Amino acid sequence: MFNHQIQPVMELAVELVIYGFLMGLVFALIALGLSLIFGVMNIVNFAHGEFLMVGMYIAFILSSYLHLDPLFSLPVAALAGYLLGMMSYYFLIHHILRGPMVAQLFGTFGLMLFLRYLAMFIFTPDVRSINQGILVGKTLSFGWMTFDISKMMAACLSLLLFALVYIMINRTKLGRALRATSLDAEAARYMGIDTKKMNALAWGIGGATVAISGALLAHFYYVTPTVGMLFTLIAFATVALGGFGSISGAFLAGIIIGLIMVLSGQFVSELKFTFIYLAFFLTVVFRPRGLFGW
Amino acid sequence: MNKVLQVLRDIFSFADRPRTEWIGFIIFVVIILIFPWLVKSSYARSVMIKFLLFALFGLGWNLIGGYGGQVDLGQAKNVGFGAYATALMIVWWKIPFWLTVIPGMIFATAESFAVAYPMFRLRGHYFAIATLCVALVWKELFVFWDWTGGARGVEIPIMPTPDFAYMQFGSAIYYHYFIFFLFITQLLFMNWFRKSKLGYDLQAVRDNEEAAASLGINVTNTKVRAYCITAALGAIGGSFMAVYYLYIDPDFVMPLDLSILIAMTVMVGGAGSIWGPILGAAVLIPLDMYLGAWLGAQKRLGIDFMIYAMIMMIIAAREPKGIWGIFERIRRKRMR
Numbered sequence: 001m002f003n004h005q006i007q008p009v010m011e012l013a014v015e016l017v018i019y020g021f022l023m024g025l026v027f028a029l030i031a032l033g034l035s036l037i038f039g040v041m042n043i044v045n046f047a048h049g050e051f052l053m054v055g056m057y058i059a060f061i062l063s064s065y066l067h068l069d070p071l072f073s074l075p076v077a078a079l080a081g082y083l084l085g086m087m088s089y090y091f092l093i094h095h096i097l098r099g100p101m102v103a104q105l106f107g108t109f110g111l112m113l114f115l116r117y118l119a120m121f122i123f124t125p126d127v128r129s130i131n132q133g134i135l136v137g138k139t140l141s142f143g144w145m146t147f148d149i150s151k152m153m154a155a156c157l158s159l160l161l162f163a164l165v166y167i168m169i170n171r172t173k174l175g176r177a178l179r180a181t182s183l184d185a186e187a188a189r190y191m192g193i194d195t196k197k198m199n200a201l202a203w204g205i206g207g208a209t210v211a212i213s214g215a216l217l218a219h220f221y222y223v224t225p226t227v228g229m230l231f232t233l234i235a236f237a238t239v240a241l242g243g244f245g246s247i248s249g250a251f252l253a254g255i256i257i258g259l260i261m262v263l264s265g266q267f268v269s270e271l272k273f274t275f276i277y278l279a280f281f282l283t284v285v286f287r288p289r290g291l292f293g294w
Numbered sequence: 295m296n297k298v299l300q301v302l303r304d305i306f307s308f309a310d311r312p313r314t315e316w317i318g319f320i321i322f323v324v325i326i327l328i329f330p331w332l333v334k335s336s337y338a339r340s341v342m343i344k345f346l347l348f349a350l351f352g353l354g355w356n357l358i359g360g361y362g363g364q365v366d367l368g369q370a371k372n373v374g375f376g377a378y379a380t381a382l383m384i385v386w387w388k389i390p391f392w393l394t395v396i397p398g399m400i401f402a403t404a405e406s407f408a409v410a411y412p413m414f415r416l417r418g419h420y421f422a423i424a425t426l427c428v429a430l431v432w433k434e435l436f437v438f439w440d441w442t443g444g445a446r447g448v449e450i451p452i453m454p455t456p457d458f459a460y461m462q463f464g465s466a467i468y469y470h471y472f473i474f475f476l477f478i479t480q481l482l483f484m485n486w487f488r489k490s491k492l493g494y495d496l497q498a499v500r501d502n503e504e505a506a507a508s509l510g511i512n513v514t515n516t517k518v519r520a521y522c523i524t525a526a527l528g529a530i531g532g533s534f535m536a537v538y539y540l541y542i543d544p545d546f547v548m549p550l551d552l553s554i555l556i557a558m559t560v561m562v563g564g565a566g567s568i569w570g571p572i573l574g575a576a577v578l579i580p581l582d583m584y585l586g587a588w589l590g591a592q593k594r595l596g597i598d599f600m601i602y603a604m605i606m607m608i609i610a611a612r613e614p615k616g617i618w619g620i621f622e623r624i625r626r627k628r629m630r
Contacts, residue, residue, distance in 0.1 A: 043419075092607055092611060095611035095612075096610050096611050099610065099611070101419065102359075102363070102365055102561070102614065103610040104419075105365050105419065106557075106558075106606050106609070110602075110603045110610060111603070113554070113599050113606065114599075114603035116599070117596035117597070117598075117599035118596065121595065121596035121597060121600065233426075233427065236423050236427075240420075270437075271438055274430075274431055274435065274438075277430050277431045280427055281427045284420055284424050285415065285424065
């Protein structure tokens with residue numbers, strides 16, 4: 001009797017935890033760019049989720065107008081995100097970096113609004129989704145558990161990309177220059193590092209990674225012009241939890257946020273994002289350095 | 295007695311500002327007063343009311359955002375508290391409008407006080423994000439709860455006859471003068487505030503926190519008090535919105551866009567100056583209404599906000615002090 005009742009609960013719990021873990025890996029990739037940008041130049045990018053939306057729309061355009069599989073959109077999205085990040089840096093961020101904090105905030109906020117309403121102008125506010133592709137809508141079963149292949153693929157690719165960027169930052173010469181800039185920009189400049197280029201690079205990498213995660217999310221998440229704000233906040237929550245500027249922190253925090261979202265969504269589905277905001281608020285308030293911050 | 299006179303002088307005197315400024319202000323007041331008699335178009339009147347409403351919001355936000363230098367991106371939650379307090383009390387218990395304003399202000403202040411202490415452990419970007427999050431949590435809760443009407447919102451029933459107690463009139467002129475009255479009251483309050491002890495403390499904290507603390511100013515306390523006053527001021531405008539529009543829902547009175555627009559009127563006009571929010575609202579609201587009307591006909595969404603965003607980015611990059619900053623710079627040049 002007892003066993004009979006507990007079994008489905010356990011099965012559900014295991015399934016939810018695995019699902020939360022998978023989502024968490026995607027969130028970690030989303031948060032990576034934000035954390036990197038903050039680490040290198042101490043600026044919070046409010047337009048982060050909008051970069052993700054750009055990635056989603058690229059996947060959508062390629063799949064519904066050019067009839068390409070959304071998987072092909074990943075490199076396109078990466079390139080677009082890289083260029084978008086670079087352009088944002090050279091045309092906007094570079095000019096507001098020396099200004100007061102309020103101006104920085106409003107600058108990236110303006111960028112966010114601009115991208116969001118540009119998307120609304122071009123694509124109208126309609127909710128869209130991708131409904132064709134090798135992996136779209138397919139499921140895979142392990143015993144009692146069933147998973148969307150697209151979600152598993154998104155999680156695996158996110159993990160892979162995260163690892164690549166992590167290695168790039170920690171093992172290559174370019175990565176060392178980036179880290180030097182984030183530790184002390186002035187000293188880095190004396191050592192002959194072109195910090196302006198490093199800042200632009202951080203924006204480029206940030207834009208590319210988040211646009212790829214957008215293209216991955218588009219496989220199973222609806223696309224609207226206003227979707228960005230939600231992911232901006234998820235990324236903020238993740239980065240705050242992991243510690244601003246800490247990349248390995250962002251990874252662990254991404255998984256925690258994924259679990260919070262999935263588990264709370266199971267019980268009060270209307271409030272699943274509220275719990276993320278609350279978790280974010282509580283971390284920011286009680287441990288501003290984040291769980292793994294320095 | 296002397297003290298009372300001093301306070302009265304602080305409230306009504308603009309003597310520390312150059313004479314051109316307050317002469318310009320008197321002309322502005324006269325224009326607003328005769329506006330409903332000159333312009334008969336109900337659309338133009340609604341633009342004017344919206345302008346005064348946002349100038350009111352801007353004046354309130356300027357306290358924390360301009361004089362305090364703390365970017366609060368959650369002012370819409372206070373607007374929502376005011377609007378919901380008024381609407382729900384009128385719908386449930388038929389309490390006259392005038393008695394619902396104060397409870398709304400008290401609730402907004404109490405809520406702000408509750409979240410302010412932990413939040414002011416943060417500075418700059420972190421503080422801004424935290425305010426944004428709190429406002430979003432409240433909005434989602436108001437959508438989720440049934441007793442607030444959920445996403446459907448609250449509708450205030452229309453009275454059969456014009457009723458002063460519930461602020462229902464046949465003509466927009468009354469609303470025009472009422473919001474103008476609120477606006478002038480708030481402007482005079484701000485005029486007093488900027489010369490009060492708290493006002494000076496707040497500006498000192500904004501300019502240099504460490505220096506202010508070393509002079510014996512309790513930094514956190516000052517910020518918390520300013521934050522609570524801002525919340526109360528936002529709730530007044532919210533109460534007006536409820537009786538003016540007669541229908542409110544969380545997407546109308548507490549969205550993030552409203553918080554941004556309020557902060558933007560102040561930023562565009564010039565944060566931390568008494569006239570800045572008025573200038574900002576005078577630029578943004580007619581632009582908004584014009585674009586809305588024009589683009590509504592074009593069936594193209596988003597251009598208005600794209601133009602906003604461009605203004606925002608240009609101001610952030612080129613003129614962080616806003617329109618008022620340009621005026622000040624011209625004046626300084628002329629004095630030299």
